[in-house]
Amino acid sequence: MNEALKRLVQSIALPDEEAKRLAAAHLDQLTKPPGSLGKLESLVIRTAGITGQPKPDLARKAVVVMAADHGVCEEGVSAYPAEVTPQMLLNMLAGGAAVNVFSRQAGAEVVCVDMGVNADISHPALLNRKLRKGTANMAKGPAMTREEAEQAILAGAAVAEEACERGIQLFVTGELGIGNTTASAAVASAFTGLEPSLLTGRGTGVDNEGLSRKTGAVQQALSVNQPDREDAIDVLAKVGGLEIAGMAGLILGAAARNCPVVLDGFISGAAALAASRLCPASLDYMLASHVSDEKGHAVLLEVLGLEPMLRLDMRLGEGTGGVLALPLIDSACAVMREMATFASAGVSDGTGVLEA
Template sequence: MNEELKEYLSGIQLPDKTAMDTARLRWAHVAKPLNSLGVLEEDIIKIAGIRGSSLVSLQKRGLLILCADNGIVEEGVTQTGMEVTAVVAENMTRGNSSVCIMANRAGVDVFPVDMGVARDLVSGTRYPLINRKIAYGTKNFRKSKAMTRDEAVQAIIAGIELMGELSEKGYDLAATGEMGIGNTTTSSAVAALLLKQDPARLTGRGAGLNDAGLKQKMKVIQEAVAEYGPNCQDEIDILSAVGGFDLAGMTGVFLGGAIYRIPVLLDGFISAVAALLAERIYPGCRDFMIASHVSAEPAGHILLEELGLPPLIQAGMCLGEGTGAIAAVPLLDMAADVYGTMSSFEEIEIEAYKPVGDQS
């Protein structure tokens, strides 16, 4: 592994057990049925451990949208052309995309990041573009590896550094998003190699492929898995063979969440693949992640189960951009409010609920 990346990872420490135990005890005293907010309670406990304090604050939150193009688009695996990535990314800088509208409602700051869009972008002023361009898109992995190993590491480190910048600015929560035509193809290929499963089980229609397009997409991925799989020695090899700069950057964002102790919200399928890459690169990294929703893509459930992350939302979403992650933020806000402000059983002078099966 690259020495600079090793040095970053050496700074990761386990979540604070004392803070988590205190948060768990606080939930037990809140005047409501035990565990009745389900996954929300566990996520608040997790956040306490990540931040090292049982006083949970989610006041400052940011969405990193990593944008990049993928050379595999040349193979007819998408409904639209590569040029759409740049148009949508520029719209994001103006606040004119689905996730920007949702983020505005949820009180989340938006940071569009050019990781490897195929042309130079013109930034709007609402959410100014952050330029971390590694190259003008990846190569077509049907013809050669998508990127060099050095480029993959460079993109991962860029993602880590983005989280470092959020940490310096005092952010309490980060959400992940992406924009890149062809990135469900790269993500399906990476997932197939990580999970050692048939690509046909993991590959979906992305942004609306017809039957012929889906067949072509599966064929391209199956060929790539057969070609590159035997020679991939680690996760960075997998990423460089068939991944994308957005995936690599997001992998760094998840690693950065562990390094800088900022909880990171997964979005859907693509970010879950990046999350699994991060977990495989540094086992235990998932303890710093929160799953927002289950993607409608075929691998959505499979990846979350592999990560051991229960989702907050099941709504059949597959838009991308970070929309699922942003949809989960108000739920976490409400849970944090109950956790932080609701009266205890002692304060309202009623007997506390007992765990099921407790006969004492």
Template sequence: MGTLTELVTAIRPLDTQKMQGASRHIDGLVKPTNSLGRLESLAIQLSGMWGIDRLDNLQKEIIVMCADHGVFDEGVAATPKEVTWIQAINMQKGLTGVCVLARNSQTSVLPVDIGIDGEPIDNMLSLKLSRGCGNIAQGPAMTRQDAERLLLASAGLVKKRAQEGISVFGVGELGIANTTPASAIISVLTGCAPHDVVGIGANLPQDRVQHKEAIVGQAIRVNRPDARDAVDVLAKVGGYDLVGMTGVILGAGACGLPVVLDGFLSYAAAIAACQIAPEVKNYCIPSHFSAEKGAKRALEHLGLEPFIHLDLRLGEGSGAALAMSIVSAACAMYCEMGLLSQSGIRLPVPA
């Protein structure tokens, strides 16, 4: 994974022979054919991933990219900027929403300082290039060189964690004002207007949403990102956390391992990742339907249908943490259910 081209080249198609074998195995379980619906298709998808040998005892981890954004200065967020640093400390202590939900699904959480505008946090992994990215309303978030560097560093982190035993990855983020660059990325890469994707984020008052839309439009006009080049879009109107999430998605695909998406921010990163490496979509597992305004448009562009509808918009990877239980359920079905051939039951074959 020394270059972005090498990273993309490492992302292989799913193994169709293994998937066909998995489908036959599932059809032979003690249940009516297709009666477990999307759990069956999820198990088949997982079986086709070359980084997974068996579906039992898969270790799960959510990598949470934490960073600040210069566009905060444009008044696009209601939450104070220092909350990114404070919540990163709370995450390091295991106190935030994603940490609680992840423990419930036997999933570890790995917070990463990829650009927090604050002092280093004890024992927190750092990929930081600077304290917060540029203000996208005035210029680019970062250089293309820095975007590529962080994509590769984040993918490299996934490779390292995979070597240490993680088989299922999730993505999360932490960064005040980050729904503004996420909206800009989605607007550019899907070709829709800012009005169609800009929402309230972390409880921005409704009377300030129009201003947030205007800032997204200004960022696109000022930076003129190339919609045909997702790296250019990430560098110009994205942010460190969004680049990091994109790198996690690409890194998981390059390792032949699944990556569970979270909400709106992860949709932006997934859209970018899938443009950079279309094959990586086969490794993406959607978790929940975000309550953020642009969620429907982003998911339609990705062609992904989430498993969970709970009106979540916390971020952090909280939806991914909940969906890890669904991944575990699909694996348990595959590995632990009895076989019809050994049960004495004869079921009619569907017409």
């Protein structure tokens, strides 16, 4: 691990336990039976610990969509050609993707980052952090060098830092890249030791023959590269993706600035697993939005110890599931700031009527 990455990891502190205690105490003073808001209460207590604010205010939110291509597409692992990545990125920059629609509803901005798209794209709203034009075919050798993986992680962390500097308080991990569920399955299998067949899903909707090719490509990549599960950078370099490494960096960068990170689906889960192996403390900053329909995502959430807020059978990616969870987070935080206490409302808390 290079020195810059070491400094980033060392800068991530544990959550603020006093803020969590104060948040829990305030919840119990609100005009409701204790614990009656269920998982919203544990959500806002976690958020209080992350931010250090007993009454969190997360008005400024950003979905960061990391885009990159994958050389493993040569193995026929996707129902769509690799050319779709730059085409969809342009659609997203124009505001026409599902993540744009959902983000407008949720009051979040969409930040698009070119981490390694195999095309030259110019757009005023695009952050260009391209390290190379897509990864190499991991079924034949390492997806990228160790240095490239480290630089991708640091680039993702820098995106988080820059966004925090302009006021962003919460992040959603998004991604775009044909072939990225294949790389994610390889990353997940490398870290967990589980067979690729248990983690490799249909992604963009491949048929049974395509799924067989995809699973075989993951197995071959693991066999050829022999990634070291105890070395997160080695795993990312050998069988990961530039956008997966970038999302891992985004998580670390957000955690270093005490910002919650809402995870999307399977690919976000693979990045989160990598981030947690680089820095176990970063796990405390992650919130699971949903469990996707992609095979393996539920397994990753279980490994991470995270409970999803939603189950909608989605498998689109882009950060869409993460954005749909934002209203729940907003509602939980609003309760802390706006709901009356027994004392302020003059409502009996069971021990007698309290004065307003």
